[in-house]
Amino acid sequence: MAGKEYAKEEEFTIICRCEDxxxxxxxxxxxxxxxxxxxLKRLLRVGMGPCQGRTCSALLAGEIARTTGKYVxxxxxxxxxxxxxxxxxxxxxxxxxxx
Amino acid sequence: xxxxxxxVVIGGGIVGCATxxxxxxxxxxxxxxxxxxxxxxxxxxxxxxxxRMQWGTEPNCILARDSxxxxxxxEEELEYPGSIxxxxxxxxxxxxxxxxVEQFHMNIGLQHRLGIPSCWVTPEEVKEIVPHLNTxxxxxATYCPKDGHCxxxxxxxxxxxxxxxxxxxxxxxxxVTDLPRNSDKIKGIETTAGIIETPLVIACAxxxxxxxxxxxxxxxxxxxxxxxxxxxxxxxxxxxxxVMSFYHGTYCQQVPHGGFLMGLGDPHEVKDxxxxxxWQFLHETAAKITFMLPVLKEVRVVRQWSxxxxxxxxxxxxLGAIPEVPGFFVAAGFSGHGFMMAPVVGxxxxxxxxxxxxxxxxxxxxxxxxxEGSLYVEPSVV
Numbered sequence: 226m227a228g229k230e231y232a233k234e235e236e237f238t239i240i241c242r243c244e245d246x247x248x249x250x251x252x253x254x255x256x257x258x259x260x261x262x263x264x265l266k267r268l269l270r271v272g273m274g275p276c277q278g279r280t281c282s283a284l285l286a287g288e289i290a291r292t293t294g295k296y297v298x299x300x301x302x303x304x305x306x307x308x309x310x311x312x313x314x315x316x317x318x319x320x321x322x323x324x
Numbered sequence: 325x326x327x328x329x330x331x332v333v334i335g336g337g338i339v340g341c342a343t344x345x346x347x348x349x350x351x352x353x354x355x356x357x358x359x360x361x362x363x364x365x366x367x368x369x370x371x372x373x374x375x376r377m378q379w380g381t382e383p384n385c386i387l388a389r390d391s392x393x394x395x396x397x398x399e400e401e402l403e404y405p406g407s408i409x410x411x412x413x414x415x416x417x418x419x420x421x422x423x424x425v426e427q428f429h430m431n432i433g434l435q436h437r438l439g440i441p442s443c444w445v446t447p448e449e450v451k452e453i454v455p456h457l458n459t460x461x462x463x464x465a466t467y468c469p470k471d472g473h474c475x476x477x478x479x480x481x482x483x484x485x486x487x488x489x490x491x492x493x494x495x496x497x498x499x500v501t502d503l504p505r506n507s508d509k510i511k512g513i514e515t516t517a518g519i520i521e522t523p524l525v526i527a528c529a530x531x532x533x534x535x536x537x538x539x540x541x542x543x544x545x546x547x548x549x550x551x552x553x554x555x556x557x558x559x560x561x562x563x564x565x566x567v568m569s570f571y572h573g574t575y576c577q578q579v580p581h582g583g584f585l586m587g588l589g590d591p592h593e594v595k596d597x598x599x600x601x602x603w604q605f606l607h608e609t610a611a612k613i614t615f616m617l618p619v620l621k622e623v624r625v626v627r628q629w630s631x632x633x634x635x636x637x638x639x640x641x642x643l644g645a646i647p648e649v650p651g652f653f654v655a656a657g658f659s660g661h662g663f664m665m666a667p668v669v670g671x672x673x674x675x676x677x678x679x680x681x682x683x684x685x686x687x688x689x690x691x692x693x694x695x696e697g698s699l700y701v702e703p704s705v706v
Contacts, residue, residue: 261496263362267369267477270581275557275626306627307601311557315621317610 240288241281243274251285255292262286262303272303275311325518329493331677332513332520333357334500334536335528337368338476338663339655341483342670343526343677345402348490350674355492356522358515360499360532364480367530368663370631372553372587374566374577375664376415376471377440380431380703383640383688385438387665394667395474403489404482408475409580414565415471416445416453417704418616419463421571427703428466435468442468456562456619471566473579476663483670503539503652510540510651524677526653531597531634533656540649544642545694546657547595547635551587552605554628558582562619568706572612575706576620584623586613589706595635601628633660638699643669643689644676653677654691660705 238248246269254265262285265271271285272278282302290297330352333344336359344357359365377389394401395410419425428444435442445467447459453467484494495517502514503525512521527536531548558581566577576586588609606628614621636642636657646652655673658665668683675682693699 261362263365267364268481273627275624277627306629307603308606308625308628311624311626313622313624314556314610314614317606317625318614318621320607320611 240284241269241271241274243276243280244270244272246271246281248288251288252292255289260289260293262289262301266303277305278303327518327520328354329356329520329522330354331356331524331526332522333526333528334513335359335366335530335533336363336480336484336494336496337366337528337530338364338480338483338666339368339658339669340528341480341487342666343528343655343673344492344494345483345487345490346670346674347677348487348492350678350680352674352678353491355487356520357487357492357494358498358500358513359494359496362496363484363494364477366532367631367634367658368476368480370553370629371476371660371663372575372577372585373473373476373579373663374415374471374575375474376468376566378415378417378431378435378442378466378468378471378704380427380434381640381700382434382438383700384661384665384702385435385440386684387668388661389438389440391665391667391669392470395479398479398482398667402482402486404478404485406478406481408479408482410472410474411580412470412472414453414467414469416450416565416567417466418450418567418569418571419465420461420569421463424571425463431704432466440468441470442466453565454563454567456617457567458616458618467565473566473577474663479663500536503536505540505649508649510649523651524653525651526655526673526677528655530656530658530662531632533634533654537646537654540646540652542646542648542652544654544657544691545637546642548597548632549593549595549635550598550600550630551589551593551633551660552601552609552628552630553585553587554606554609554625556584556620556623557626559623563617567616569616570704570706572616573706574609574612574616576613576617583626584620587706588612597632599630599632601630634662635659637694639702639705640700641665641669641689642691643673643686644691646691659702
């Protein structure tokens, strides 16, 4: 019974809220041997949404560490890319000229 | 640690994974693929994810036409449990000058001879295909409904998984340090994970292929060139086809996920390995794209990145054996369009490496065209 409850919890635990990635999907990829954050990002879109991994990266690293038995500090994060926050194309198009 | 293989593929992008899969499928028993970082960490994973048949030279038209045909059934062929997100919603190539109109009509002539269903569309017809497009200054466009989009990460994963099922060994985070030879013939590869003895080596390492070829004393005319891209937040469907303007040097497509992918080619880009992202790119791309598609002014950019084209002097790929070094093959120099040609290229390269008759002659893609001056200068590149 406890196992069943855990499976249910996995289904309802959201790791990446921007891209709707649940813990179950993360576990299924990790169990396939994909424990590289760069690969998980590209195959699951985890961390590719508007928050750019600012919420889910630490959760994901923790989950990889827990499953693989590695020290969490040794899990390599993906490259953080610009922009720091989402900006409308219309604002970027105006460049240095402000309203 | 020394091990042996029947063939080694260098490069874990789409071309390397497709070649490794096809080698195994054709009966090559022990195939090893080595990748310096992770799969799709090079040009494949940074590309614009577009696939099109509308090219300006015969070699590019043939490879793209037949690869897109293969993409239609690729999930079944590779028994991929996921989706490669292939969609054929067309490519619209915009003409803003008389010279472009002339060039595009020549391209259409070539494309029709090769059975590619492209056509000329007037600005009014363009408006019907993309209602949000600003047609100011537009002379017309060419349109091919069979062109479209495919997910580079998933497609590479599909090839890699299928290759593994056929026994291919994939070594990531493994760097090639030398290519030892026995007289002229290739003897194997030396890597950070040990030596692999093999009679057949193929380099599919994008812009890094030049450095690999130098290890066996061959100088290939392949140059790295940075290209930058950005992606927006996902929004409701607004744009069907890829919209591309060689005049502005831009392209823009809404991918199935809902985000808009767009890029800009910079003719002044220095040919080196710089992969930094710039503020200038954001501004210039935003200015040009919001001129063409004003509706996008309200859409937010979430990320930008850059990647390297592996450019050749005629912007056409180098495929085939390197005659000076028996056992050494190259599939590189794709100049920004390797992803969309990989399904056929992977097949051709495996056939050539195993001494089989390739699906069609590949001499025209050989490196000796640069010495002979018989180039295929591709006019349709951003």
